[in-house]
Amino acid sequence: MTRRATITGWGKCVPPVSLSNADLERLMDTSDEWIVERTGIRNRQLTHVETTDMAELAARRALACAGLEATDLDLVVIATCTPELLCPSVAAMVQDRIGATNAAAFDLNAACSGFVYGTSVVAGMVESGFAERVLLVGAEKLHYAMDYRDRGTAILFGDGAGAAVFEPSTDGDGVLAVDLGADGGKGGTMLIRSMGSQGEPSPANDPEAFRLHFEGQAVFKIAVQGISASAARVLERAGLTADDVDLVVPHQANARIIDSATRRLGIEGERVFVNIDGLGNTAAASIPMAISDALDAGRISTGDTVVLTAFGGGVTWGSIALQWGARTEPVGVHDGELPPTDMDCFDLLQDNLDFYAGLHADEPPVA
Numbered sequence: 001m002t003r004r005a006t007i008t009g010w011g012k013c014v015p016p017v018s019l020s021n022a023d024l025e026r027l028m029d030t031s032d033e034w035i036v037e038r039t040g041i042r043n044r045q046l047t048h049v050e051t052t053d054m055a056e057l058a059a060r061r062a063l064a065c066a067g068l069e070a071t072d073l074d075l076v077v078i079a080t081c082t083p084e085l086l087c088p089s090v091a092a093m094v095q096d097r098i099g100a101t102n103a104a105a106f107d108l109n110a111a112c113s114g115f116v117y118g119t120s121v122v123a124g125m126v127e128s129g130f131a132e133r134v135l136l137v138g139a140e141k142l143h144y145a146m147d148y149r150d151r152g153t154a155i156l157f158g159d160g161a162g163a164a165v166f167e168p169s170t171d172g173d174g175v176l177a178v179d180l181g182a183d184g185g186k187g188g189t190m191l192i193r194s195m196g197s198q199g200e201p202s203p204a205n206d207p208e209a210f211r212l213h214f215e216g217q218a219v220f221k222i223a224v225q226g227i228s229a230s231a232a233r234v235l236e237r238a239g240l241t242a243d244d245v246d247l248v249v250p251h252q253a254n255a256r257i258i259d260s261a262t263r264r265l266g267i268e269g270e271r272v273f274v275n276i277d278g279l280g281n282t283a284a285a286s287i288p289m290a291i292s293d294a295l296d297a298g299r300i301s302t303g304d305t306v307v308l309t310a311f312g313g314g315v316t317w318g319s320i321a322l323q324w325g326a327r328t329e330p331v332g333v334h335d336g337e338l339p340p341t342d343m344d345c346f347d348l349l350q351d352n353l354d355f356y357a358g359l360h361a362d363e364p365p366v367a
């Protein structure tokens with residue numbers, strides 16, 4: 001039987017500081033009603049620590065879930081567009097912290113498509129026999145790049161991390177097919193010029209150059225088209241049809257994008273997993289966090305056909321068709337937590353608000 005890469009462990013890190021729509025109403029001219037209707041988002045969770053800290057915790061949880069030691073790993077890949085530093089990579093720092101002394105390590109940036117791109121890379125490594133046990137993490141600290149008076153961007157994004165362990169299987173389960181694509185010509189629709197989340201916002205930087213630049217409507221259209229076409233291609237490559245799919249786990253960008261894209265595919269309702277209401281858009285972290293939540297909710301069973309599909313900055317897109325393997329319950333649990341904080345979202349965002357204040361000097365104060 002063909003050797004495939006199957007997911008044997010999963011875990012997530014949801015950071016502790018909540019940012020609700022009611023909180024956003026205090027920061028910008030928006031409303032809970034508008035945000036829920038246009039995006040499906042009610043809340044986001046923000047981090048008081050770095051991308052690496054969230055990635056490390058999600059990694060430890062995924063390893064415990066798989067019943068593996070860090071020394072069993074031969075590769076650590078972190079998908080992120082918000083690394084704490086450019087060099088060393090987040091992956092190298094996580095490799096050191098968890099003690100994965102036998103593993104290679106690198107970061108991969110395909111923005112919101114990062115976990116799907118990462119899955120294709122690690123699946124190829126495992127299938128070919130170049131790697132046996134691989135840890136893939138999607139981790140993002142997006143809030144650092146947000147201007148919390150820009151209502152077209154800051155309402156969408158949250159922080160977090162999700163991880164998966166991949167191992168070989170010859171039982172028919174694992175990654176069945178991959179579809180990846182990019183259109184760099186449209187890269188200007190989503191831009192982060194910053195060079196690493198640890199240092200910003202900092203008084204030395206120009207706020208206009210550093211905040212996320214985002215063309216929401218253009219992205220919306222490309223996303224619906226891109227996701228549905230890519231998912232259709234991956235199904236064709238796997239020799240499957242929409243009727244064969246048990247669950248789609250899409251990148252959680254906007255509930256309306258997910259609805260439109262999956263309706264085009266002919267897959268709706270209970271066969272689509274959505275958790276955007278509590279977490280917002282967490283870029284590369286959204287799919288692995290959603291996989292964890294779907295398993296916790298009993299929405300994935302052994303033998304299920306699962307499709308992962310994403311769209312993001314670059315622009316990039318991609319889909320994975322996989323058959324879920326034997327494990328649907330964790331082997332073990334890692335009970336570590338992030339360090340506690342008593343900060344609320346307003347404390348946490350004060351640096352952002354100060355940094356971008358100059359861009360809004362001529363605007364009326366928020367009621």
Ligand code: UT7
Nearest residue numbers: 030031034038112151152155216217219220223253254312
């Ligand atoms: O993960 C990677 C990709 N990210 C995405 O895929 C996100 C893609 N884009 C989107 O999700 C949506 O385009 C947004 C949520 C960003 C915007 O929703 P929209 O339905 O495209 O709104 P719009 O930009 O067409 O704006 C409609 C109206 C405008 O007012 P006028 O000009 O009609 O008077 C906006 O100024 O809504 C206004 N508006 C808001 N009102 C209240 C825009 N943002 C807000 C807001 N609160 N936060």
